[in-house]
Amino acid sequence: MECSVKWVDDATFLASTGSGHFVTMEGAADAGGKNRAPRPMELLLAGAGGCSAFDVVTILKRGRHAVTGCEAQLKAERAETDPKVFTRIHYHFIVRGKALKREAVERAVSLSAEKYCSASIMLGKTAEVTHDFEVVED
Incomplete structure (x- = not known):
């Protein structure tokens, strides 16, 4: 199983899974997140x-x-x-x-x-x- 996680901006990251899917994640507001994606x-x-x-x-x-x-x-x-x-x-x-x-x-x-x-x-x-x-x- 493989996964790649790339920093997008601020506290937002984009994960690319080995099966070819993408998931956006973001840190909490107190860490710079803007509540645009799940933690x-x-x-x-x-x-x-x-x-x-x-x-x-x-x-x-x-x-x-x-x-x-x-x-x-x-x-x-x-x-x-x-x-x-x-x-x-x-x-x-x-x-x-x-x-x-x-x-x-x-x-x-x-x-x-x-x-x-x-x-x-x-x-x-x-x-x-x-x-x-x-x-x-x-």
């Missing part, structure tokens, strides 16, 4: 949420469950001093589907958290990571 740590958290939500959907689909939607809502706390690593991250999944079994969703969330989601497992080295979920019938 790098926000993208880190978003990536963990995307990784885990992808796992949950994939696991449910492979089990032939009629999943129609999945949203991961993450709340994180950071250390007050440098390095300001994440110290707590809570994932709340809202999983939609037709006749989805609660046990199947619980299993998918657990498998993602404990086995498949590299991002959250890596962040779990510095943060207390918790999960919960709700199932919504379509």
Whole structure:
């Protein structure tokens, strides 16, 4: 995996990923940012949420469950001093589907958290990571 990050101006940076995509990032206002793009740590958290939500959907689909939607809502706390690593991250999944079994969703969330989601497992080295979920019938 490769990535290149280039300084654009002020506190703005442009990342170019190995898969050929671009993401703009910007530092906070107190560091010269102008609130034109997400902060790098926000993208880190978003990536963990995307990784885990992808796992949950994939696991449910492979089990032939009629999943129609999945949203991961993450709340994180950071250390007050440098390095300001994440110290707590809570994932709340809202999983939609037709006749989805609660046990199947619980299993998918657990498998993602404990086995498949590299991002959250890596962040779990510095943060207390918790999960919960709700199932919504379509």
